[in-house]
Amino acid sequence: MATPTVDQFLDGIARLMKQKDGAQIQDFLRYEPPWPPIYEQMVAELRQAYPTARQLDLERNCTKILPAYEEDDGGGSFTSFVSFVAKYFAFIRDVDVSQLLETHDKLKALLGQASIALSASSGLIILSTVISLSRTLSKLAIGLDKRPDLVANLTRREATVGAEEAGERVTLAEGSANLIREAFKKCASERSGSLSGLDNNGKPEGRRIGIYLMANVCLKLFFHCRKLRSAEQIFALIYQQSPPLSLYPAAQRTTFLYYLGRYHFANNHFYRAQLALQVAYNQCHRQATKQRRLILIYLITSNIILGRFPKPHVYQRPEARGLRERFEPVCRALVKGDISSFRKLTDVNNPSTAWFLHWRILLQISNRCEVILWRSLARRTFLLSGNRGDATKRAAPTLSIEDVCILATFLERRALGIELENSGDLTNKKPNRGEHTNSIFIYPPPPADTPPTQADNNSEELHGYIDPDLIDFVDPPGPDLPTVETVESMIASLVDQDLLHGFISHSQKRFAITGSKNASPLAVGFPNVWATLIAKMDDEEVPGWVKEGQKRGGGTVMHLSGARPVGA
Numbered sequence: 343m344a345t346p347t348v349d350q351f352l353d354g355i356a357r358l359m360k361q362k363d364g365a366q367i368q369d370f371l372r373y374e375p376p377w378p379p380i381y382e383q384m385v386a387e388l389r390q391a392y393p394t395a396r397q398l399d400l401e402r403n404c405t406k407i408l409p410a411y412e413e414d415d416g417g418g419s420f421t422s423f424v425s426f427v428a429k430y431f432a433f434i435r436d437v438d439v440s441q442l443l444e445t446h447d448k449l450k451a452l453l454g455q456a457s458i459a460l461s462a463s464s465g466l467i468i469l470s471t472v473i474s475l476s477r478t479l480s481k482l483a484i485g486l487d488k489r490p491d492l493v494a495n496l497t498r499r500e501a502t503v504g505a506e507e508a509g510e511r512v513t514l515a516e517g518s519a520n521l522i523r524e525a526f527k528k529c530a531s532e533r534s535g536s537l538s539g540l541d542n543n544g545k546p547e548g549r550r551i552g553i554y555l556m557a558n559v560c561l562k563l564f565f566h567c568r569k570l571r572s573a574e575q576i577f578a579l580i581y582q583q584s585p586p587l588s589l590y591p592a593a594q595r596t597t598f599l600y601y602l603g604r605y606h607f608a609n610n611h612f613y614r615a616q617l618a619l620q621v622a623y624n625q626c627h628r629q630a631t632k633q634r635r636l637i638l639i640y641l642i643t644s645n646i647i648l649g650r651f652p653k654p655h656v657y658q659r660p661e662a663r664g665l666r667e668r669f670e671p672v673c674r675a676l677v678k679g680d681i682s683s684f685r686k687l688t689d690v691n692n693p694s695t696a697w698f699l700h701w702r703i704l705l706q707i708s709n710r711c712e713v714i715l716w717r718s719l720a721r722r723t724f725l726l727s728g729n730r731g732d733a734t735k736r737a738a739p740t741l742s743i744e745d746v747c748i749l750a751t752f753l754e755r756r757a758l759g760i761e762l763e764n765s766g767d768l769t770n771k772k773p774n775r776g777e778h779t780n781s782i783f784i785y786p787p788p789p790a791d792t793p794p795t796q797a798d799n800n801s802e803e804l805h806g807y808i809d810p811d812l813i814d815f816v817d818p819p820g821p822d823l824p825t826v827e828t829v830e831s832m833i834a835s836l837v838d839q840d841l842l843h844g845f846i847s848h849s850q851k852r853f854a855i856t857g858s859k860n861a862s863p864l865a866v867g868f869p870n871v872w873a874t875l876i877a878k879m880d881d882e883e884v885p886g887w888v889k890e891g892q893k894r895g896g897g898t899v900m901h902l903s904g905a906r907p908v909g910a
Contacts, residue, residue: 345387345403347380348431352407355427359409359420359467368470371430373452374478375439388435401428422459423468429455442486443493446514449479450521457525460549465528469552476522476559483518484566519563519572526556526576530583539585546585553584554594561601573605577886586890596626600637602886607640608702610710613875614884616644634661642669643703647710649871651677668697676711679719681750684711685757714871716832717841720853721868723749730863731855738844739855739863747829758821826851840874843867 351370358367372381392400401424408424433452439445453475459468486492493514512520532539532549541547557576564573587595603619606612619641626634638661642652651673657666675684686692688708690699698704724741726749731739833853836842843866844855855867883892 345391347384348387348391348403349407351384352404352427356408359423362467364467364470367467368474371471373430373433373437373449373475377434381434385434388431392431392435394432394436397428397432400431401425404428404431419462420464422455422462423464426452426455426459426468442482442489446479446482446486446518449475449482450518453479453521453525457521457528460525461528463534466549469529469549472525473552473555473559476525476556479518479522480559480563483515483563487513487515487566513567515563516567516569516572519560519567519569522556522563523560523572523576526553526560527579529553529556530579540589544589546589550585553580554587554590554598558594558597558601561598565601565604570605570608573601577602577605581886581888584888586888586892588890592625592627596622596633596637599625599887600633602884603637603640603644605886606884607644607706610706612644612647612706612710613879616641616648617882617884618887619644631661634659638662638665639701640703643706646673646676647706647714648875649714668694672707672711676714677718679715679717679722681715681719681753682757684715685754713836713839713841717836717868717871719750719753720746720833720836720842721864724864724867728863731858739858739867740847741853741855741867743830743833743846743851743853744826746833747824747826750824750829754823755821760821840878841869841871843869 355367355370358370372378377385388400392403404424404427408420408427410420410424429452433448437445437448453472456468456472456475459465460472529549529552535541535547535550539546539548539550546553557580560576561573564570564576587598599618599622603615603617603622605615606618607615619637623634623637623641626637628634638656638659642656642665645652646669652669656662657670672684672687674680675687688695688698688704690704695704698707720741723746724739727742727745729737729740731737830846830848830851833842834846837844837846837853842853843857844853846853855863858866
């Protein structure tokens with residue numbers, strides 16, 4: 343049976359292959375409905391002349407019309423690309439977009455064949471198509487991952503490509519990301535062209551053009567699946583083999599630096615995260631309000647943890663709408679050292695913390711800001727009751743650790759909901775706090791009038807299994823309040839981090855500020871947090887961010903000038 347539309351389509355593809363016009367080939371290969379009428383006609387011809395049983399005949403027809411080799415001196419093979427075109431015909435012939443799982447599987451198989459064609463010497467002509475297919479597969483995989491009702495009956499699990507442990511099952515979205523990562527690796531491992539990967543105009547050449555486009559699609563899926571270990575492999579490969587990031591378009595730079603900042607943020611490298619997120623925010627288009635807001639949330643959080651709080655004009659930007667209500671109370675509590683307000687603002691039972699949990703920044707704020715909180719509390723205590731010293735008598739300004747403990751205890755008790763009038767009796771007051779950490783293993787004792795035998799027989803029946811090691815456990819009475827010893831260790835930790843300048847007199851339980859003879863004790867004893875932390879950073883190198891002139895790759899240089907003989 344004649345297939346004029348299919349043959350005409352193949353003639354057009356053959357012409358573009360000779361011209362090496364990859365962008366135009368991508369426009370030809372449409373796979374997302376609705377299709378134009380001519381594509382509908384081509385699908386009808388394929389279903390009539392080349393049903394599933396005649397797939398080999400379809401491949402022979404493609405091989406007959408499409409060129410098998412390049413016509414230049416390179417002589418690269420088009421065999422895998424011809425197989426991809428036959429696979430494309432099978433896809434548009436058989437796909438039913440109403441069946442999302444089947445569509446996902448077919449699209450994934452199509453991308454797999456495209457990835458094979460990408461690895462050929464002539465694979466550059468299909469790069470744009472691979473990027474487009476990866477984006478479509480990513481959207482579909484994320485959409486299916488958000489619809490557990492559609493994947494509940496999925497019996498065939500995704501293959502364990504790149505799994506950390508043998509037999510580990512991966513989600514549908516992660517399986518798609520692993521396939522896209524293979525295409526990314528082919529872009530990053532390009533060996534043709536110059537050693538630097540740049541052409542005569544200083545631009546990336548060959549498949550290196552698609553490094554960050556493919557990386558961004560992979561990172562989107564890995565962050566959606568919360569697979570930071572897999573994302574780390576992307577950053578490591580880029581850091582070793584990619585040309586400088588500055589040579590790529592702004593949209594690619596911004597997206598990549600956002601994910602790089604998110605990665606370092608999740609790994610508690612907040613200074614690195616701040617560097618990447620700040621550049622991403624500066625380079626993001628002003629009209630891209632949604633993207634700028636995403637970047638700004640993590641940028642503000644990173645800066646707060648580093649001791650730099652946003653100024654009022656930041657909240658007035660369109661992308662910062664509603665952020666003042668979220669971050670300003672936290673910053674106010676940190677500045678004042680208000681433990682009570684900070685505990686309430688970061689309590690998981692507080693309705694306002696749902697927003698922090700949604701953006702996955704609650705634990706970082708509640709844990710990492712403790713340093714700033716205690717530094718501010720010590721400073722506030724010094725303002726209230728500190729000894730300012732006497733330069734004429736060579737007496738240094740001092741701060742009573744016991745005073746800090748009293749103030750910290752007062753604030754902690756207020757956060758726990760303990761009535762302040764009964765400050766002398768903490769054991770008889772039940773604080774408004776969560777259950778004990780091991781409450782799932784502990785059951786309350788039986789009533790006092792219960793016979794011992796009956797109590798032993800009914801304990802497991804009434805309260806469930808109890809771990810033998812915890813049978814005689816007694817829940818500690820009262821709240822866990824600060825003691826002089828714990829406060830002293832906090833002060834020592836702040837001194838060690840250079841956030842307090844001075845020394846501790848353990849016998850007198852006092853902190854003494856040194857070097858304040860010709861300066862304010864506040865300025866000397868309580869240095870600026872941001873300035874102190876930044877001064878400790880040796881350089882601004884961010885792993886994963888390739889900059890021009892940056893030395894990378896290879897092994898570590900070992901200096902042996904001072905080496906000693908073995909056994910010395």
